[in-house]
Amino acid sequence: MYEFSQKALGTRPSAIREIIKNMNDPSMISFAGGNPAVECFPIEEIKKYSAKILEEQPVRMLLYGTTEGVPSLRESALAFANRYGRISTAEDDIAILTGSQQAMDFTARVFCNEGDTVVAEDPSFVGALNSFRAYGAKTVGVPMEDDGVDIAALEKAFAAVPKPKLFYVIPNFQNPTGLVTSAAKRQVIYDLAVKYDVPVLEDNPYGELRFEGEYIPPIKSLDQKGLVLYCGSFSKILAPGMRLAYIIANREIVEKLVTVKQCSDTHTNSWSQMVCDEWLRHSDTEAHIRAIRRVYERKCRLMLAEMDREFDQRVRYTRPSGGMFLWATLPKGVDMTAFVLEAQRRKVAVVPGSAFLCDEDGSTQCFRLNYSTPSDEDIVKGIGILGGLTREVCAGL
Ligand SMILES: Cc1ncc(COP(=O)(O)O)c(C=O)c1O
Structure with missing residues (x-):
């Protein structure tokens, strides 16, 4: 009905929109967010x-x-x-x-x-x-x-x-x-x-x-x-x-x-x-920054330790020395989009890597995980679910 400009029409392919749309479901354990750790706000x-x-x-x-x-x-x-x-x-x-x-x-x-x-x-x-x-x-x-x-x-x-x-x-x-x-x-x-x-x-x-x-x-x-x-x-x-x-x-x-x-x-x-x-x-901004670094470190190490234990060994992932995200790569032969959708069905949200590609039509085996927002309990539970899924999808390779 409305004649929106080309600029207003947006650029992301609809498949990603569909996935991202469901991420705000409150029953979902979300590793898809990009918020800092709320316990760190002064x-x-x-x-x-x-x-x-x-x-x-x-x-x-x-x-x-x-x-x-x-x-x-x-x-x-x-x-x-x-x-x-x-x-x-x-x-x-x-x-x-x-x-x-x-x-x-x-x-x-x-x-x-x-x-x-x-x-x-x-x-x-x-x-x-x-x-x-x-x-x-x-x-x-x-x-x-x-x-x-x-x-x-x-x-x-x-x-x-x-x-x-x-x-x-x-x-x-x-x-x-x-x-x-x-x-x-x-x-x-x-x-x-x-x-x-x-x-x-x-x-x-x-x-x-x-x-x-x-x-x-x-x-x-x-x-x-x-x-x-x-x-x-x-x-x-x-x-x-x-x-x-x-x-x-x-x-x-x-x-x-x-x-x-x-x-x-x-x-x-x-x-x-x-x-x-x-x-x-x-205020003592340096002391604050030192304190929040410890929170991010703890959450990152917890997520990595759980992934090391739960994920199929063929899944590779970065081991960050700071920040809020890590990046996982599924082995060839696994359908990343189907993996992300199935994780979502099991109530764990991650962001499909295709959302971050410079070429909007490109494909990737990767997905992004955020460790700053979820609680420790959710990190353990959610990685357990994701890990189980990685073992299932890799079993057939
Ligand atoms: C790389 C990067 N740049 C910029 C931003 C935007 O941050 P803000 O507008 O809150 O400063 C983000 C947010 O997540 C980001 O990841």
């Missing part, structure tokens, strides 16, 4: 700072603010991003965004024309891929290896004519695979970006959730040419409902993003920005 501090702001600065909190963000939060968020070593240069600027999802949307708007290409890790975060597609860009995937993208394939994608407009990368505990891009590959990615003059959108919502191994400086820290846009989010360390993220990039790029933001939501919610600023300035 609720008391949020209450305290919120009451303080309401008491001391109600008018500032309730008025319109500047599009680029509350000045004090721009300062504290920049200091937070630079705390392990400088990642921004004197030519950079920072803008506060309404979640990092907004960074994908705005970056696509600022860089992409209809028919352009955006190169991304394959698989990658479907929310970002859909943002690029929504502006008419084609997503070209570069296969993931254990330490980041396949470099030869990346160079081939960068060298393509016409030149891609952007490379989208999640270097820490990637969604959906849980993998980390090594320091060596970060350097090569940056060198190739310079060689082929392709801007890099570095999305780092999970970097703080490292529970094993050493901090690896972001690609942005290598950038002297203004080619990297770095996006950090407070969704996983504070609370996603506060919708707070930030982007650090060359001043000229930030200016363009801010113009787009003005047309989109004018500015990010002042209340949550001011609460976050108080939290960054007055």
